[in-house]
Amino acid sequence: MDRQPILEGERLFLRPLAREDWDALFAVASDKRIWEQHPMHDRWQEPVFREFFDDALAKSGALAIIDKASGKIVGSSRYQDHKPDQGGSVEIGWTFLAPALWGSGANAELKRLMLTHALESVERVNFRVGETNLRSRKAMEKIGGRLTDETQIVQLPDGPAVHVIYAITRASFAKGPLS
Incomplete structure (x- = not known):
């Protein structure tokens, strides 16, 4: 699977982060x-x-999200x-968008582009979300993510953080709200 593709939607352009x-x-x-x-x-x-x-660059899977209208990086x-x-499976995550795009459908377009690309190569896409990150959890449910019974505990500088795992499979994507 190419983890640094160039993807283009109606409003967003995704390319490898440089x-x-x-x-x-950082401005965003x-x-x-x-x-x-x-x-x-x-x-x-x-x-x-x-x-x-630096971690994003080192792991070679990061994408810059560009607003096509302005040409600016927005996440x-x-x-x-x-x-x-x-x-096969892959995780999509570490996503953030400029607040000006919240509620605009940009996240759905972004995830649709990334899921379409990933599900050509893998059967399942996972999303790891902080248990108390209600904004991200609602966004996952809105795009058709199914909460699994899987969790991960990640050690952070402030102590352990529980993450819940959402999944979208090739079959559910074909039937889901992003199709």
Whole structure:
């Protein structure tokens, strides 16, 4: 599976994240509202976001999200944890969008593009969401994510954080609200 494709929708253009995207992406990420429900609620701070950004580049699955109308970077997302065995799975996550796009349908378009691409190669896409991140959990339900009984506990600087796992399969995507 190509984890750094170029994808284009009606309003969004996705391309591999590059080191040169730092200034534009940090300008978006420095808005505290993005991270207020996220387990890493301090990611708006430059040193914390720098670690996130460097990790995204190192793992080679990150995409810059560009608003086609303005040509500006408006967020980022990633494909990660690709497992090709038994039908295959990949995780889509680490997604954030500029608050100006919240409620606009941009997240649905972004996820539709990423899911369409991923489900050509894998049977299942997973989404790991902070248990208390209600904004992201509602967004997952809105796009047809099914809450599984799987959880992960991640050790963060402030202590352990519980993440719940949502899934969208090739079959459910074909029938779901994003089709």
